Amino acid sequence: MKITIDQVVAWLIVGALAGSLAGILVTGKKEGFGRLLNLGVGLAGALIGGLLFKLLRINLGLLGDITISLEEVIEGFLGALVLLGVIWVVKKRMAARKLKAQPAAK
Numbered sequence: 001m002k003i004t005i006d007q008v009v010a011w012l013i014v015g016a017l018a019g020s021l022a023g024i025l026v027t028g029k030k031e032g033f034g035r036l037l038n039l040g041v042g043l044a045g046a047l048i049g050g051l052l053f054k055l056l057r058i059n060l061g062l063l064g065d066i067t068i069s070l071e072e073v074i075e076g077f078l079g080a081l082v083l084l085g086v087i088w089v090v091k092k093r094m095a096a097r098k099l100k101a102q103p104a105a106k
Contacts (some may be wrong), residue, residue, distance in 0.1 A: 010072075015042035018049075018076030026084055041080050046072070049079025 016035075019042025023032020032038045052058075053075050 011043065011046065012039070014046050014072050014076050015039050017073050018042035018045050018080050021073075021077050022080035022084060025081070041083060042076055044083050045078070045080025046076030047079065048082055049075035049077070052079060052082070 016039050019038035019040065020032050022041055022045060023034075023038045024030065027033065033041060050072075
């Protein structure tokens with residue numbers, strides 16, 4: 001599989017869009033998590049969303065002549081939300097373990 005510079009640029013754009021949308025939704029702030037973290041969350045989300053959509057054989061039927069399709073942005077956005085949900089659950093469980101490990105105050 002040959003990866004071109006056009007594909008990398010498309011991934012960065014999709015990642016930035018998806019991460020920004022997820023960051024705005026989760027934080028309620030216009031800037032989300034910040035530019036770099038939005039991009040990272042979006043890229044990871046695009047990977048997760050793309051894999052989930054292919055594994056579950058979901059096709060939104062949104063095909064276009066452009067390199068970046070709406071379907072890819074939706075996949076990335078939903079994947080970013082899954083990633084943020086997993087991070088949230090892990091943080092909650094780690095916080096609960098810390099509370100159990102602390103001795104009770106007298």
